[in-house]
Amino acid sequence: MNDMINLSRRSFIKSTALVAGGLVVAFSIPQAKRFMGVANAAEAMPLPAPNAFLRIGADDSITVMLAHSEMGQGVWTTLPMLIADELDADWSKVKVEHAPAAPAYIHTAYGIQITGGSSTTWSEFDRYRQAGALTRALLLQAAAKQWNVPVAGLRTENGAVINGKKKLTYGQLVETASQLETPTSVTLKKPEQWKFIGKATKRLDSAEKINGTAKFGQDVQFDGLKVAMVARSPVFGTKLKSVDDSAARQVPGVIKVVKVPTGVAVIAEYYWAAKQGREALKLAWDLDGHDKPDSAALLKQYQALAQQPGVQAAKAGDIASASKQAKHTITAEYVLPYLSHAPMEPLNCAVKISDQGCDIWTGTQMQTTDQAAAAKILGLKPDQVKIHTQFLGGGFGRRANPRADFVSEAVEVAKAAGLPVKTVWSREDDVKGGFYRPMFVHRATVALDQQGKPLAWQQTLVGQSIIKGTPFEGVMIKDGIDATSVEGVADSPYVKGTANHQVHLHSVQSDVPVLWWRSVGHSHSGFVMESLIDELAHASKQDPLAYRRQLLKDHPRHLAALNLAADKAGWGKPLPSGVFRGIAVHESFGSYVAQVAEVSVKEGEVKVHRVVVAIDCGLAVNPDGVKAQMESSVAYALGAALSSEISFKDGQVVQSNFHDYQVLRMKDMPKVDVHIVASKEKMGGVGEPGVPPLAPAVANAVFAATGKRIRRLPIGDQLA
């Protein structure tokens, strides 16, 4: 990672130009790997000018352009740290902006502009450091030219080039630097030279987020911008039959009522009028003969499918003959509900269409996808659509939609209204609006030998595919298997470590829209695998930690996390009376996370007192950011494990707001202790990998406390 990087080979320097406000260093790196099915996006779109990661102002300001969205995970701080280290920047002069949607900002691995898959830091680790290093080299050359001395005698420090007692700040060098040729190679620093990377660093977006000035999509306002709310069908996949909007139009503040493909939009001066106007609509939907999902019926259907062969996702050896040697055979069925992301900021998107094109202000995790969708609706070229990414009031996957749902709808509304409009969702719209973590049923049969080692492992998964029907289908579904459905099972070290195994998948068709929810397939597979392992340990009368250590003996990164968590939690040591431990370890997004939950159960109520977390994510660029993401993951996953569920009755979503779609609150927040494995291994992500082990760690502790095995989430009132 500290080698001389030959930019002429690895990178392609596009231009160096002086633009308004300073020096722009621009380059892009050829895509290493593209799997999202839009491989030609970069080639197909013209390059914007300027194409940039970094801007130095004559006032010494250093503006870092983020190719990724800040949604709480801290990239607003982490990516600037990468640049600052290579640039020897004055940290107090660093400013940050979201980049526009443009080919320069295409993900280095995924081929589209996306913030997802817990990938920002590792995927930008080279690119942002190179941007910093390249700029520093240019500034050194500029100083050498200004002083008429060789570069070799100069050094950089805290935002300035230094020559003995003389000093030129970066801002003073901008003009000269802009006239120079960009270097074709740079040497990146060695880890021992880093001042920022690897050190706990305070967030750069803290001040504006505590005084109310941070701008989220919801906060976008300008003269002439109206507010819209859309009435959507109560049953997914059904269409509007008729609308009587006469009362709605009478509501003071309502400007227009228009039809859009997703329903009927009420456009008003402000939210309150739009909401009242929408309530006054008389709507009829074409529900006759349409499939109406019902949770009880879905469960029966999934359970039946789980006992039939599906599409094969993994296979080795011979299950049937191996099972004959079994000492014990365990069969278990696990059930996980649909889940809503429920980001704190309800969805919204402001759109202004003009003669030149279209401007969109929103919090999105997928800029180029939204851009392409808007362009298609309006008959524009993608570069005529400008995406102004605002802070995201949470994403968790909901703002990364291959179908660009809320952006497309907002564009349709603005187009139909002929006005600049911000489409706003209520919380009810969000909870009822679909794009859920799909419901899943897993059925597993594991045959154990005398020592409790798995001889044969058969597992069948039933659930909707997230990818099917999206533009990513061509690349992300192989041989009928959506990799995101079976991740964490088909590639599980337990399954692959069992000589005879078989994983099958049924991808159920439904009109219920589904999407990736923080940790995607691992959000169900982590729970199932780590609960099952606990069942196997119990069946073979072994300590759950010792049992895992044995099965994972050839998986050093799993073991490192497991051992660190167990050690810090004092596994095996006495606990206060009534408190019990559960443990789990799971790899996802390239990181390995183990958790020990300390739980008590009183009168059917589960109380989680403490969760000890250990993570091996390779290099932790901002260790405090890693800790924050582990705390966040525990809270997000615990709320879901204890109480969140989207269910259907007569085709309609039962839940509507936070009173019945319950999430974690302060009173249920456990103490979270986070430990980072000192690791020189490959970097992984941190936004999601803390989620999968939480539910099984808690459920395993519940088993230790009560002897009741939790095979269905949420835990809800199962212990009552």
Next chain:
Amino acid sequence: MKLNINGKETDLNVSDDMPILWAIRDVAGMTGTKFGCGMAQCGACTVHLDGQAIRSCVTPVSAAVGKKITTIEAMQEDKVGQAVQAAWQQIDVVQCGYCQSGQIMSATSLLKQNPTPSDADIDAAMSGNICRCGTYQRIRTAIHEAAAKLA
């Protein structure tokens, strides 16, 4: 309708039943106060009405006539608010930040009524404020920190 927002008499052309939240955000154009649920379930819209933390999404403007509305935008001028904001920065509480205006308004109100809250007091006062990013542990620490600084 005349409303006193952060010490300023403000004349807003709104109907009696409009929630304070929307009057502040959409009509007065002050966007620091957030919308999260619209039914007193999440606390994102918390403001102070004569010093009491209220959910502005369910409180009509008519209830604020003759009273003082205080929002996040005024916390920098409030001694307790300042201490809370400083503690928030010191502990690096925020993540996405969307809930934090409401968290700070609730925490400030708590500390004004109870300068040395216990964990149980914090649970009771803060459980109406949802944070989907799960910053609760740091909020708890920051409230204790602010209490210590103010003592």
